[in-house]
Structures are given as C-alpha cells and as structure tokens.
Amino acid sequence: MNAIDSLIEFVLLPLQYPFMIRGIVASVLVGIVCSVIGSYVVLRRMAFYGDALAHSILPGIAIGYLVAGGVNDALFWWALVTGIFSSLLIRAISNTTKINRDTAIGVIFAGMFSLGIALISTVKSYSVDLTHFLFGNILGIDNSELWLIAGFSAFVLVVVVGFYRELMVLSFDSVLAETLRLPVRSLDIILSLLIAVTIVVSLQAVGVALTVALLITPAATAYLVTKRLKAMMLIGVTISIFSGVIGLYLSYYLSIASGASIVLSCTGFFLFVWFFQSIRRL
Amino acid sequence: MFQDLKRLRQHFSRSRVPHHKDVPILQVSNVYVSYDSGVAISDINFTVNAGDSIAIVGPNGAGKSTLLKTIAGIQDADNGNVQIFGHDPGGHICIAYVPQRKMIDWQFPVDVTDVVMMGRISQIGLFRKTSKLDRKAVREALKLVGMEQYKDRQINELSVGQQQRMFIARALAQETELLLMDEPLNGLDASYRKEIFDILDQLKSMGVTVLSSHHDLDVVSEYFEKVMLLNNQIIQIGMINEVLTSENLSIAYGTNVI
Numbered sequence: 293m294n295a296i297d298s299l300i301e302f303v304l305l306p307l308q309y310p311f312m313i314r315g316i317v318a319s320v321l322v323g324i325v326c327s328v329i330g331s332y333v334v335l336r337r338m339a340f341y342g343d344a345l346a347h348s349i350l351p352g353i354a355i356g357y358l359v360a361g362g363v364n365d366a367l368f369w370w371a372l373v374t375g376i377f378s379s380l381l382i383r384a385i386s387n388t389t390k391i392n393r394d395t396a397i398g399v400i401f402a403g404m405f406s407l408g409i410a411l412i413s414t415v416k417s418y419s420v421d422l423t424h425f426l427f428g429n430i431l432g433i434d435n436s437e438l439w440l441i442a443g444f445s446a447f448v449l450v451v452v453v454g455f456y457r458e459l460m461v462l463s464f465d466s467v468l469a470e471t472l473r474l475p476v477r478s479l480d481i482i483l484s485l486l487i488a489v490t491i492v493v494s495l496q497a498v499g500v501a502l503t504v505a506l507l508i509t510p511a512a513t514a515y516l517v518t519k520r521l522k523a524m525m526l527i528g529v530t531i532s533i534f535s536g537v538i539g540l541y542l543s544y545y546l547s548i549a550s551g552a553s554i555v556l557s558c559t560g561f562f563l564f565v566w567f568f569q570s571i572r573r574l
Numbered sequence: 575m576f577q578d579l580k581r582l583r584q585h586f587s588r589s590r591v592p593h594h595k596d597v598p599i600l601q602v603s604n605v606y607v608s609y610d611s612g613v614a615i616s617d618i619n620f621t622v623n624a625g626d627s628i629a630i631v632g633p634n635g636a637g638k639s640t641l642l643k644t645i646a647g648i649q650d651a652d653n654g655n656v657q658i659f660g661h662d663p664g665g666h667i668c669i670a671y672v673p674q675r676k677m678i679d680w681q682f683p684v685d686v687t688d689v690v691m692m693g694r695i696s697q698i699g700l701f702r703k704t705s706k707l708d709r710k711a712v713r714e715a716l717k718l719v720g721m722e723q724y725k726d727r728q729i730n731e732l733s734v735g736q737q738q739r740m741f742i743a744r745a746l747a748q749e750t751e752l753l754l755m756d757e758p759l760n761g762l763d764a765s766y767r768k769e770i771f772d773i774l775d776q777l778k779s780m781g782v783t784v785l786s787s788h789h790d791l792d793v794v795s796e797y798f799e800k801v802m803l804l805n806n807q808i809i810q811i812g813m814i815n816e817v818l819t820s821e822n823l824s825i826a827y828g829t830n831v832i
C-alpha cells in the first residue's frame with residue numbers, strides 16, 4: 293500500500309496548485325491543436341515555415357508588452373495579428389518576385405525576430421521577459437488566457453474537420469485539386485492562417501523558440517508508425533497529451549523549465565519510436 | 575484570387591456547368607504556351623469527339639505534358655483557348671488527369687480507398703460526410719480496375735501497374751468523361767501494359783474519352799488506332815497508319831530515327 297500511496301501523492305501533490313492545473317489543461321489543448329495542424333506541416337514539408345513564423349511573432353509580443361505593460365490577453369491579440377501579417381507578407385513576396393518561398397521566409401523571419409529583440413531591449417528588465425517570450429511560461433497562464441487558448445483551438449479544429457478532405461487533396465496531389473477546380477489558393481491561405489493561429493495558441497506554453505517542436509515532433513513520431521492521415525493525427529494528439537503532462541510533472545519535480553521539459557518529452561517519444569523501429573528492421 | 579473565390583463558392587454550392595452532348599467533348603483552338611526556357615507548344619488546333627482514344631506521341635520536349643496540362647486547366651495558355659463541351663474548362667469537374675509516377679509522394683499516409691475517394695471530393699462538398707453513393711462509386715471503380723483486394727493498402731505497397739490502376743479508378747470515381755494520362759505506360763513491362771490496355775478498352779466501352787501521351791512508338795502501335803504526332807506543333811492527327819509515316823516521323827524526330 294505504501295508504494296501506491298506514494299504514487300498517488302506523487303501525482304496529486306502538484307495538482308494542489310491551480311497554476312499546475314491550468315498549465316496541464318493548457319498543454320493538453322495546445323498539444324491537440326498542434327499535432328493536428330502539425331500533421332499537415334510535416335506532410336507538406338513546412339517545418340521551416342512553422343519555425344520561422346513562430347519567431348516572426350516576437351515584435352507583436354513586444355509591442356503588446358510595451359503598450360499593455362504585461363497584460364497577457366493583449367499579448368495574445370498582438371501576436372495573432374503579427375503572425376497573420378508575417379504569413380501574408382511571406383506569401384506576397386514569394387508570389388510577386390522570383391524569390392522562392394524558403395528565401396522569403398528566411399528574410400522575413402530574421403527581420404521580424406530582430407525587430408522584436410530590438411523593441412524588447414528598450415525595457416530595462418529585458419532579459420527576464422525575453423526569456424519568457426522565447427521559452428514560454430505555461431505555469432503563468434491565467435484563466436482568461438486559458439479561455440482564449442480553448443476558443444482558438446476549437447476554431448482551428450472545426451475548420452480542419454470542415455476542410456479535412458480538401459486540405460488532404462491539396463497536400464497529397466495539388467494537380468488533382470487543380471483539375472477538380474478546388475479553390476487552391478484559398479485553401480492554401482486557410483492552411484497558412486491555421487498554422488499562424490496554432491503557433492500563437494502555443495506561444496504561451498513553449499515560447500517562440502520551441503513552438504516548432506510541438507508542431508512537428510509529435511506529428512513526425514506518428515508519421516513513423518501510421519499509414520493513414522486520420523490515424524497520424526490521433527496518434528500525434530495522444531503523444532502530445534502525454535508529453536504535456538509528463539513534461540509538467542518533470543518540470544515540477546526536477547525544477548526545470550516547463551517549456552523545455554514538455555518539448556524534451558516529445559523528443560523522447562520520437563527517439564523511442566525511431567529506436568524500436570530501427571531495431572525491428574535489423 | 576477573384577477566380578479562386580468563385581471556385582470556393584462553386585465548391586461549397588456544388589454547382590456545375592451543364593454538358594451539351596451535341597458539341598465535341600474537346601476543342602482546342604490556337605493554343606500557345608511558353609515557359610522561361612522557350613516555346614513549349616504553339617498553334618495547337620484540334621477537336622476530339624466523345625469516346626475517342628488518342629495517343630499523343632513525340633520526342634522528349636515535344637510539349638506532350640504541357641498539352642495535357644493545358645487541357646486539364648493546370649497550365650494556363652498564353653494564347654488561344656480550350657473548350658470542354660463548348661465551355662471553358664473552369665466550370666467542369668469531368669476532366670481527370672493521371673499524373674506521372676514521379677509527381678506523387680508515395681510515402682503520404684493514405685490508402686488506396688482514400689486516394690480513390692479523393693475523386694469524389696467535388697461531389698461530397700465542404701463540411702459534409704461521404705454518402706452511400708460516394709462509397710458505392712469508389713467500390714465500383716476499384717472493382718472495374720481489379721483493385722478491390724488492395725483497397726486497404728498504403729499506396730507505397732503497390733506495384734507500378736497497381737498504382738496506375740488506382741489513379742484510373744480515381745478518375746472513374748470522379749465520373750470523368752475526359753481522361754488525360756501522362757506517360758501511363760512508363761516503367762511498365764509487357765504484362766502490365768496488357769492490364770492497362772484492357773482497362774482502356776473498358777473505358778472505351780463506357781464512352782470515356784482518353785488522351786494519353788507516350789514516348790515509345792512501338793508500344794503505341796501495339797494498341798492505338800488514333801494518334802497525334804507532336805513536336806511543339808501538331809504534325810498530324812488521325813489514324814495511326816496515316817500519321818506515323820516515315821516522312822512525318824523524320825519531321826518530328828529529325829532524319830533517320832526509325
């Protein structure tokens with residue numbers, strides 16, 4: 293009985309803190325939406341785009357921070373506007389010039405990220421705040437932010453369900469999408485915007501620098517073991533949820549940064565699956 | 575972008591242009607397409623009647639793929655126009671294009687049924703589930719090409735011949751009337767070619783019009799009756815023995831090829 297008691301205590305102890313519960317709920321929500329959208333990101337080889345878009349949101353956060361003085365809701369909306377702006381800007385540059393998408397992404401990402409750092413560096417205590425923005429502060433999430441995360445996650449999931457087939461065809465065979473007269477450009481923009489919203493939703497959890505990991509690592513792990521898109525999404529979601537919870541417990545007991553420990557849990561799952569697959573092939 | 579929004583509305587409402595059966599299924603007039611690297615096809619004029627099966631042959635770089643893509647509406651023509659049943663291709667979903675093997679990501683997490691069901695996407699529409707009719711169309715298409723037993727296979731587990739049959743099934747599920755195939759026999763040995771020819775016969779009996787491109791003249795003469803000889807321009811289109819004359823071939827391929 294002692295072992296069970298101590299296990300129960302191990303599980304329950306962190307839950308006496310409301311910030312832990314909020315953190316767990318947030319990480320589960322973020323994990324779900326990230327691995328669903330992340331499946332498209334992985335299959336369409338858009339990892340660099342995802343990473344760059346997350347970084348390019350920094351000036352939005354900085355402005356929100358300077359204007360609203362640390363009210364988290366404001367940061368969310370500023371981040372959202374900046375994310376959508378960057379995503380459309382990258383599109384516009386690659387569509388209207390001979391510069392390809394990757395290069396346009398690189399130019400905008402580095403420029404926007406630097407603008408963010410420049411803005412934040414005008415504040416005295418900037419290194420502490422910058423750390424939060426870069427690596428997340430999931431245990432600092434308040435109730436109203438949680439509602440924003442829940443609302444936008446639900447929105448993203450509804451759009452994905454509605455456009456599931458269309459987005460699958462677009463990703464698998466854009467020529468078919470074109471011959472069937474699907475609105476290819478609109479769909480492409482919708483997906484870019486969904487990625488932008490997903491990134492903003494996950495910023496609080498893991499920050500600008502690590503968001504790409506939540507987006508692609510669980511989806512990539514699921515990709516290794518599945519043959520169908522739906523299964524890939526569901527397995528990705530499961531891995532994300534476990535990673536979120538395990539990560540937060542590790543963070544609590546080992547006193548390590550929460551964003552990093554969530555991402556490391558995801559990476560752990562990936563390495564585990566990859567390792568066993570490699571052994572089976574031998 | 576405006577056109578794209580029109581497509582979005584069309585896709586949502588599932589509205590389509592009606593077919594007029596008294597006009598040719600395909601009419602190509604004065605089509606001219608160029609890339610940065612130069613002219614791909616020019617001065618293309620021909621009509622195809624419903625039910626025809628025409629092989630497009632010509633040397634590498636003759637513009638075979640470009641022509642098929644222009645008809646499918648994937649490639650915009652710089653000049654001239656393509657009409658399907660007397661209309662712009664824009665409102666039609668009856669054109670199917672079977673891509674070249676190398677254009678497909680075979681590791682994509684979809685099975686054969688998923689891919690064939692993609693042909694039904696315009697009939698299904700947005701925010702809707704597949705109907706009994708959709709599932710029946712997919713089942714029958716798979717049966718017609720003899721792929722029923724492979725319906726749950728991931729696409730990477732198929733042979734080259736099976737991959738081609740899957741895409742033909744997708745076109746059938748789409749209820750296509752004009753099937754465009756880019757090098758469908760590429761990489762297939764004689765027995766697989768026979769399978770594809772059998773399916774082409776079946777399509778013909780169903781009244782489906784087929785345009786396919788080929789680079790191997792021997793294979794073409796094995797099966798096709800009607801041929802278009804192309805080298806940036808149409809050299810001739812008609813019955814195979816009239817078109818593939820040594821004179822025409824030397825125009826298309828340069829002298830002394832055969």
